[in-house]
Amino acid sequence: MEKYLYIALFAPLLGSLFAALFANRPKQLFTGVITSALLGVSMIASLNLLFHIFTTQEVIHVRMLDWIIIGNVDIPFGFIVDPISATMMCVVTIVSTMVHIHSIGYMDHDKSFNRFFSYLSAFVFSMMILIMSDNFAGLFIGWEGVGLCSWLLIGFWYHKEDVPRSKDIYNSPYSTLSPYSSVSPGYAANEAFIMNRVADLGMLVGIFFIYWNIGSLQYDVVFANIGDLSHGLVIAIAAFLFIGAMGKSAQFPFNQWLANAMEGPTPVSALIHAATMVTAGVYLVIRANEIFTVVPEVGYVIASLGAFVAIFAASQALVATNIKKIIAFSTLSQLGYMFVAAGLGAYWVALFHLATHAFFKSVLFLGAGNVMHATNNEINIKNMGGLHKHMKSTSIIMTIASVALSGIFPLSGFFSKDLILEVAFGAHAYIIWAVLWITAGLTAFYSFRLIMYVFHGEENFKKFGYHPHETYPFVIAAMTPLAVLAIIAGWFKEPFVAMITTVLPELEVHVSDTTLYTLIAITTAIALGGILFAVFKYKKDGTYFSHALHNRFCYKLLANQYYIPHFLENVINKPYLRMSQFSWKEIDLKVVDSMVDGIAKMVYKTGEESRPLQSGNLSKALTLMVIGLTLLLVVSMFFGLAIRG
């Protein structure tokens, strides 16, 4: 079985290195095909491992190499495949294989085709390291690796110029109504990277605390000894680890980068910013569940923050017209759901929602990619409309994914999302439950608002001279498995529970059957209500928000993303820039540089002044020598006398 572990881990790396060989060459179709094929190999190996674990309950644990062995420090490159990592591996490899195939179509005309596949496979490799590592140090390497690849891929079109900041809500790069996702891809990439670095510092501190107090970073050792530590210390560890998770999973206040990361190519958004990387934070909480179960108060904070982010992001999606940002906010909102589950101790529910969400959200993004590809990279949903006639398959797939996202029986979203609401209710967290319940309605509404604007109604795109056409058949073929999984993934709940509860705590929700069915009924009711409202309102008016509403403050607040980008710009970026300029001009140039320059100048000056000594005239040199000798004699005599006296 170890063989499969290594294949699953290293096939993406091989693909990445291979594609990197052609990074500067014009498009070579085979780089895309070979990386996709290697990803397929990795996927088959992962599925094999999952099947093996499911049938035998055996955990595969290998120590590949020693890494750091100094004194008592022993950190190996070790890998573990247990039910948690096997599930994650399958989710990651399935989604990334399909995204790779989709990218062959999406990046068709891009001149950096080869480079794109190299980055994309490198990302999958880092993600696999993150998931499979058996210690916190390896997890951190993967954690930084995915961050780096995310930076490379968000800024993939780094040559695009910055968009000027504007007060006009329809042109400002900070508004979700404008044709821009961010100031520029370079800006978005840096923003994502820097925000993550800030949060990663928290995680690093958490890891240091663990090492300091337990003396090991191996999961099994850490979890076996975590109970011996004082309560306050465990709270600190859990809180610092969670700060890292907040950065990666874009939880408030590190949320802004995720929406801006939509500057990257759409398959990147599907893979990294919906299905895999952003769920790494949830994975961390699930993986370190034995730390978080010791301190339920931290868990409660996580759950509250999750619920807040769920409704906070969903509300922004209501008014946005940027197709990718709507889906990005939706991702953020669903990450909030996962954190609620994880925070309330229902770790396997979080993992379950993570998996189903990965399928329907990635396919939703890929569908958005098809739509943008067909309409010359248009991202305003109001400029589309009536595309169902032109792009039937995409339309059907996206509708399926949206229904799954809304949580309608019997699609996958129903099983996982309903369970989270049930957990919240069962844990007597009624406020959280209510927030999530409202969010479920909002989710259904904005998903179908998007579907209606894009695929139904008037053909607004004609004004812009677009000629939409369905994408390549192989792209649709790549999306189909994901769409199928979006439908059926929930049906595997029973076997999944049987497998996962060998490593994760079982669910302890005590609600009576009547309450349970009532809960399901009212959740489904609000979701259906959201969908029906979206559909009928559009059928009747052709739009959702009247012009009078457009001038209201609440509308502007949502469209400007709660003014968070403005806040970051004016309160953090600008003062920081001024401070940097001050330190550069006043401190660096005037103090540090002048000191260093002064020393250098002194040396030069001394050399310049003493040049005449080296006249090349032997007679003068001898004279100098005699003078020197005399001086030495005088000095030695002086000291001799001084010592004697």
Add this chain to the structure above:
Amino acid sequence: MSLALNDYLILSTIIFVIGLIGVIRRKNLLMLFFSTEIMLNAVNIGLAAISKFHGDLTGQMFAFFIVAIAASEVAVGLGLLILLYKRKGSINLDSIVSMKG
């Protein structure tokens, strides 16, 4: 009256200083050689005198070595000097400056 050690050392010092002044003042390379010879012999006087007064022959042995080394040094030096004269046409120190900082 017999001479004391100090008298020899004073003689040695005077001759040494004469040599030193020669080294500083003279511009002719040949004269420079003479001056160094004078200085070496000044040292020889000092060594021989101290050796005699201490009843230790080591000093006189040293003086012999110095005489031998001075002789060979002059032989080599004069050879080089002749070559230099052939090439430059002068042995004046001021006119053979070739390395300048």
